[in-house]
Amino acid sequence: MARAVTPRRKALNTALAWAIGLLIFFPILWTILTSFKTEAEAIASPPLFLNFDWTLENYAVVQERSDYMKFLLNSVIIAGGSTLLGIIVAVPAAWSMAFVPSRRTRDILLWMLSTKMLPAVGVLYPIYLLFIRLGLLDSRAGLVVVLMLINLPIIVWMLYTYFREIPGEILEAARMDGAGLREEILYVLTPMAVPGIASTILLNFILAWNEAFWTLNLTAADAAPLTAFIASYSSPEGLFYAKLSAASTMAIAPILILGWFSQKQLVRGLTFGAVK
Amino acid sequence: MATRHFRSTARLMMAPAVILLLGWMLVPLTMTLWFSFRRYLPLRGGDLGWAGFDNYVRFVTSGAFWPSVQTTLIIVGGVLVITVALGVVLALLLDQPIWGQGAVRILVIAPFFVMPTVSALVWKNMFMDPVNGLFAHLWRFFGAEPVAWLSDVPLASIVVIVSWQWLPFATLILLTAVQSLDREQLEAAEMDGASPLARFGFIVLPHLSRAITIVVLIQTIFLLSIFAEIFVTTGGAFGTRTLTYLIYQRVLESQNVGLGSAGGVYAIILANIVAIFLMRIVGKNLDR
Amino acid sequence: MSMQRVLGATTALTLCATAVFAQENTITIATVNNGDMIRMQGYTDRFTAETGIGVEWVTLEENVLRQRVTTDITTSGGQFDIMTIGMYETPIWGANDWLVPLDDLSAEYDVDDILPAMAGGLSHDGTLYAAPFYGESSMIMYRTDLMAAAGLEMPESPTWAFVREAAIAMTDRDNEIYGICLRGKAGWGENMAFLTAMSNAFGARWFDEDWTPQFDGEAWANTLNFYIDLMNEAGPRGASSNGFNENLSLFQQGKCGMWIDATVAASFVTNPDDSTVADSVGFALAPNTGLGRNSNWLWAWALAIPAGTDQEAEAKQFIEWATSGAYIELVAENEGWANVPPGARSSLYETPEYQAVPFAAMTLQSILSADPLNPTVDPVPYVGVQFAAIPEFAGIATQVGQEFSAALAGQQSAEEALAKAQAITSEEMEAAGY
Numbered sequence: 001m002a003r004a005v006t007p008r009r010k011a012l013n014t015a016l017a018w019a020i021g022l023l024i025f026f027p028i029l030w031t032i033l034t035s036f037k038t039e040a041e042a043i044a045s046p047p048l049f050l051n052f053d054w055t056l057e058n059y060a061v062v063q064e065r066s067d068y069m070k071f072l073l074n075s076v077i078i079a080g081g082s083t084l085l086g087i088i089v090a091v092p093a094a095w096s097m098a099f100v101p102s103r104r105t106r107d108i109l110l111w112m113l114s115t116k117m118l119p120a121v122g123v124l125y126p127i128y129l130l131f132i133r134l135g136l137l138d139s140r141a142g143l144v145v146v147l148m149l150i151n152l153p154i155i156v157w158m159l160y161t162y163f164r165e166i167p168g169e170i171l172e173a174a175r176m177d178g179a180g181l182r183e184e185i186l187y188v189l190t191p192m193a194v195p196g197i198a199s200t201i202l203l204n205f206i207l208a209w210n211e212a213f214w215t216l217n218l219t220a221a222d223a224a225p226l227t228a229f230i231a232s233y234s235s236p237e238g239l240f241y242a243k244l245s246a247a248s249t250m251a252i253a254p255i256l257i258l259g260w261f262s263q264k265q266l267v268r269g270l271t272f273g274a275v276k
Numbered sequence: 277m278a279t280r281h282f283r284s285t286a287r288l289m290m291a292p293a294v295i296l297l298l299g300w301m302l303v304p305l306t307m308t309l310w311f312s313f314r315r316y317l318p319l320r321g322g323d324l325g326w327a328g329f330d331n332y333v334r335f336v337t338s339g340a341f342w343p344s345v346q347t348t349l350i351i352v353g354g355v356l357v358i359t360v361a362l363g364v365v366l367a368l369l370l371d372q373p374i375w376g377q378g379a380v381r382i383l384v385i386a387p388f389f390v391m392p393t394v395s396a397l398v399w400k401n402m403f404m405d406p407v408n409g410l411f412a413h414l415w416r417f418f419g420a421e422p423v424a425w426l427s428d429v430p431l432a433s434i435v436v437i438v439s440w441q442w443l444p445f446a447t448l449i450l451l452t453a454v455q456s457l458d459r460e461q462l463e464a465a466e467m468d469g470a471s472p473l474a475r476f477g478f479i480v481l482p483h484l485s486r487a488i489t490i491v492v493l494i495q496t497i498f499l500l501s502i503f504a505e506i507f508v509t510t511g512g513a514f515g516t517r518t519l520t521y522l523i524y525q526r527v528l529e530s531q532n533v534g535l536g537s538a539g540g541v542y543a544i545i546l547a548n549i550v551a552i553f554l555m556r557i558v559g560k561n562l563d564r
Numbered sequence: 565m566s567m568q569r570v571l572g573a574t575t576a577l578t579l580c581a582t583a584v585f586a587q588e589n590t591i592t593i594a595t596v597n598n599g600d601m602i603r604m605q606g607y608t609d610r611f612t613a614e615t616g617i618g619v620e621w622v623t624l625e626e627n628v629l630r631q632r633v634t635t636d637i638t639t640s641g642g643q644f645d646i647m648t649i650g651m652y653e654t655p656i657w658g659a660n661d662w663l664v665p666l667d668d669l670s671a672e673y674d675v676d677d678i679l680p681a682m683a684g685g686l687s688h689d690g691t692l693y694a695a696p697f698y699g700e701s702s703m704i705m706y707r708t709d710l711m712a713a714a715g716l717e718m719p720e721s722p723t724w725a726f727v728r729e730a731a732i733a734m735t736d737r738d739n740e741i742y743g744i745c746l747r748g749k750a751g752w753g754e755n756m757a758f759l760t761a762m763s764n765a766f767g768a769r770w771f772d773e774d775w776t777p778q779f780d781g782e783a784w785a786n787t788l789n790f791y792i793d794l795m796n797e798a799g800p801r802g803a804s805s806n807g808f809n810e811n812l813s814l815f816q817q818g819k820c821g822m823w824i825d826a827t828v829a830a831s832f833v834t835n836p837d838d839s840t841v842a843d844s845v846g847f848a849l850a851p852n853t854g855l856g857r858n859s860n861w862l863w864a865w866a867l868a869i870p871a872g873t874d875q876e877a878e879a880k881q882f883i884e885w886a887t888s889g890a891y892i893e894l895v896a897e898n899e900g901w902a903n904v905p906p907g908a909r910s911s912l913y914e915t916p917e918y919q920a921v922p923f924a925a926m927t928l929q930s931i932l933s934a935d936p937l938n939p940t941v942d943p944v945p946y947v948g949v950q951f952a953a954i955p956e957f958a959g960i961a962t963q964v965g966q967e968f969s970a971a972l973a974g975q976q977s978a979e980e981a982l983a984k985a986q987a988i989t990s991e992e993m994e995a996a997g998y
């Protein structure tokens with residue numbers, strides 16, 4: 001909604017907003033810039049901003065050392081799989097909480113959130129032993145399930161808040177017209193909830209992509225995603241800023257690009273019921 | 277429509293989520309409880325028998341316990357204060373008509389997409405390093421002695437790193453709330469001569485209270501278990517050992533699973549105390 | 565049999581079947597991201613071409629690697645066919661029968677060529693459990709130009725008093741030149757490796773013969789105070805966050821006058837591609853205080869096979885390839901003798917080409933002067949120079965290291981740090997039942 005403000009005020013606001021935005025973005029920008037420098041340029045004093053010889057050498061070195069595509073593929077499968085599975089489990093649950101609430105609905109929601117508070121490292125041994133028993137170590141399937149369970153409370157909650165915003169009268173009307181439960185969900189609710197579901201998917205994809213404890217500790221060679229990829233660059237010998245930057249850029253680029261393309265969806269969708 | 281049938285179908289639809297989460301909670305919890313009463317030392321051959329409450333007593337009486345609880349609360353509290361305060365400011369600013377609004381929004385939310393490990397590595401090496409870091413260059417440029425951030429002001433440094441990661445999340449949620457603000461009410465207040473501060477205090481802030489509650493709740497859940505940021509930057513040195521990190525040290529560095537499990541049980545208790553506290557203080561906001 | 569069990573078993577079977585299918589003749593190796601290992605990864609294609617055995621690498625940063633392989637070995641997870649471990653883990657794991665004994669290596673591998681100090685540290689009860697990929701001690705690396713400018717001459721085996729004098733003379737803080745760079749970052753393999761080795765020269769020890777912690781003694785107080793004073797007078801800013809990598813990078817940039825650290829660093833600091841001071845580096849034995857012990861440690865990164873792997877034969881083949889004399893020659897041919905993995909085989913030090921490498925002699929001398937069986941002036945019940953080979957050590961030393969690191973950062977006094985170290989160690993040793 002366009003509100004009338006003086007051009008002077010608008011210019012001032014613009015300058016301020018851009019300054020803060022660039023400041024917040026700067027660490028990422030700096031990492032990307034550094035990834036195109038040589039190791040010596042990366043630590044040059046005073047620091048070089050754009051006046052250096054741009055090189056792709058670091059990317060070549062990183063790619064030669066570790067097969068980026070394999071890690072990327074695992075990240076996509078694990079983050080995508082766990083999000084998809086989570087949505088399948090969460091939609092019915094959130095639907096029933098939102099439209100057929102009981103006295104205990106809120107308690108159940110809060111209980112679900114509380115399962116996220118178990119410190120992961122405290123249960124590493126139990127889960128590791130369980131995974132050995134089930135043969136799930138270093139498998140994408142195992143990680144898909146674990147990450148789904150970790151994020152499920154957030155998914156349920158987000159969907160619940162979206163569903164609650166759908167006015168009850170519409171459902172009443174649909175029921176009057178003789179729609180069954182299936183039709184009601186399929187033709188009435190789902191279309192209205194699509195934006196909410198989309199942003200839920202986005203948020204969970206991001207959370208699953210960035211999860212670094214289980215993905216690191218439950219994988220070896222086959223299922224290791226980008227979080228494991230970055231763990232081999234964190235403190236190598238000698239000068240490493242440029243290579244670290246290249247590896248970091250490679251690890252965050254896919255999700256950053258996805259995030260940028262879908263930022264409208266995220267901005268609209270991340271309400272958690274915050275809007276009355 | 278048979279309401280009873282309808283209700284039971286609804287319960288059935290909730291079942292998969294509830295059962296899965298119940299399993300995810302109970303199986304590890306039971307195993308943690310079991311281990312916490314055992315002398316379980318993997319490097320000494322595994323399960324060495326019943327330990328009674330030894331692990332529980334040892335974990336709390338260790339000199340590291342209370343400082344770690346304190347550190348946890350400082351980090352969580354510090355990050356919450358910074359992200360909520362800056363988030364409100366940013367949300368109000370981004371709500372104003374400006375040129376390139378979309379682009380600025382992209383810049384502001386970008387840190388949210390960065391893996392915690394990567395963000396900790398970048399901040400530690402490329403910004404906070406006292407010799408080659410960008411801050412050191414900046415300090416020297418102004419003729420000041422560079423600061424060794426991660427050893428001189430370690431807690432504040434970690435709070436800054438974590439706040440940077442979570443500011444986008446807070447801003448996004450607060451922004452959606454700001455956008456639903458009643459403009460007419462604001463304008464009416466302005467006509468009546470209410471100062472900007474008064475308008476903010478009496479109209480904007482109450483309107484945002486629900487969004488702030490949600491930011492606080494969700495961030496707390498995530499912040500109580502931050503690990504990568506500490507592991508990468510200080511390794512728990514200089515008083516940055518949180519309860520989660522202390523448990524990590526017990527389980528993986530000292531290889532004392534029994535003691536670590538007892539710590540895990542304490543962490544769950546602490547988390548629930550914090551959660552109940554949050555619900556009592558701000559939970560009312562969640563019910564409309 | 566419950567539904568869940570059936571499901572679990574079926575899943576497990578399916579997954580095992582696919583796993584076996586996928587892994588036929590492929591071994592998985594967990595390793596650390598150090599330069600020599602990265603180089604080895606580059607040559608694995610040759611191994612695969614020679615033997616038909618595929619190799620999958622899991623390369624992790626040291627601390628992550630340790631947590632990963634320890635979890636796997638103690639739970640018999642079976643994720644790796646070869647693990648890269650050190651001198652600390654090997655005897656402990658070997659004693660638990662978690663590793664495959666390497667007592668049937670082929671004749672052409674020539675197991676007797678492995679330096680006795682290395683073989684000894686990687687054995688339990690006389691059985692070799694891990695083959696050293698490279699071995700190291702620690703020594704002084706110093707800038708010959710700065711030393712000359714300060715009007716001093718480095719003896720072959722200096723005392724700590726001389727090192728202090730030289731460090732102060734070389735320091736020029738306005739030009740970002742620090743007389744001495746030492747480890748300060750907390751960790752049993754970081755500052756505690758250095759400080760424990762240093763304390764040996766000052767006559768200190770971790771435990772007396774009854775396993776009583778000794779941090780309340782005078783020897784440790786002397787060690788820590790000397791270290792902190794020295795770093796305050798001549799060390800770089802933020803030294804309490806510096807580990808091996810940070811110091812290496814400082815030295816390569818010409819910001820350190822002296823650096824006492826792993827002998828393997830010698831090939832990095834003398835490599836003109838990475839180091840701005842490559843042509844002016846000298847080497848000397850780690851300092852002493854005249855009590856008969858130098859401040860140098862002994863370490864090896866070694867390859868071991870976890871018991872229970874179904875690729876034992878293939879894993880042994882790889883270990884024989886990677887730690888052989890032939891591999892050393894392969895690297896020498898392609899990258900020059902200065903870049904071969906050092907410190908593992910005596911024959912390397914008899915090779916004339918390698919003897920010409922400037923740091924070869926000092927490396928060997930350092931390795932030979934470290935004795936894990938008699939590391940300290942006073943007798944101790946443990947084995948290990950910069951560690952005590954008991955399962956509790958890593959956890960204790962990391963916490964003690966954090967106290968010492970905080971003392972270096974000026975957040976507490978050396979006395980406070982030592983008192984806390986004594987309390988932490990007593991508490992943990994009591995918990996472990998000593």
